[in-house]
Amino acid sequence: MPAKQKLRFSRLVLPKQDPKNYKQIEMQTLKVGIWINVLMGICGWVGYVFASSYALALDGSLCVISAVSFIIALYITRDRDVKSDEYPFGIYSIENVYALLQGILLIAITVYAIFQGAENILHFVRGNRTEAEPLKLIPLLIYTIAMVFACAGVWLYYRRQSNKTGGESPILKSETVAAYMDTFVTVGTGIALILMALIPADSSLSFLNYIGDSIIVIIISLFLLPPPIRVVTHSFFSLIGRTTQNKSLKRRTEAVIKSHLDSSFSLRKLLIFHIGSSYEVDVTISPIQDSEMNIFRFRETRNSLEKELQKLFPNLILQLFLE
Structure with a gap:
């Protein structure tokens, strides 16, 4: 046999370790995640209406995105290891497609939030103060207390479920990143907005009562960009065969x-x-x-x-x- 000639000797598909348990963990997590994110998304938009804070609308939007993505992920998880003549080894690569698209969507939402926040600040600076509404303390306080505990608990739950799979599930990895982003937004904006809402109307910092949430959205969005960028990068290189x-x-x-x-x-x-x-x-x-x-x-x-x-x-x- 020539030294450089390569002969495919055999191809084996090895069964995964505890396949039923592995798949069950993902399915259970995704089903729970759908209802959690729907509820939190509604709370975010309700908080936006009553507290006049665009940052809460961003929080609600991230939750709605997670809820929709969980529904899609359920179908992927159910069918990825179904083998056929066309896909004799399953369609595991679709998980990377899912993570890639979700990462791009999260990046798009975050970038949009940055531009929206900058636009609000620009309107205020130009004197369009009739469009800006002051932050309302009581709704912010109620929302923050409730959602900080809820978001932190959800993120820890997703992370624990991902660890049960040995960290090998791209779907649970991407959802853990999304939950982390949501927790970060909720905790940071909630605390900061409460402090801004406490600023007296005659204070030199009273402008923060109108555009403070936009400033916070921009700052937090910049910190939130790296995780989905990493997800997109990993998924892209996996798809092209690196x-x-x-x-x-x-x-x-x-x-x-x-x-x-x-x-x-x-x-x-x-x-x-x-x-x-x-x-x-x-x-x-x-x-x-x-x-x-x-x-x-x-x-x-x-x-x-x-x-x-x-x-x-x-x-x-x-x-x-x-x-």
């Missing part, structure tokens, strides 16, 4: 392969691709001496690798190449 950049995972995988590879073979190349909540591991091996090539040893090595790699990856597509 290998995983997790060096620790690659070292552990390589150590497992080398320790369970029969002495008659040597490891030539290892590539790891993160596709949705699954991993594709491409392993290229070659016999040390062609005359000692033994199919029975290869099968034993394959079975050993299958058993050990299942401990590292929740769902795995393993490709073995013989060089």
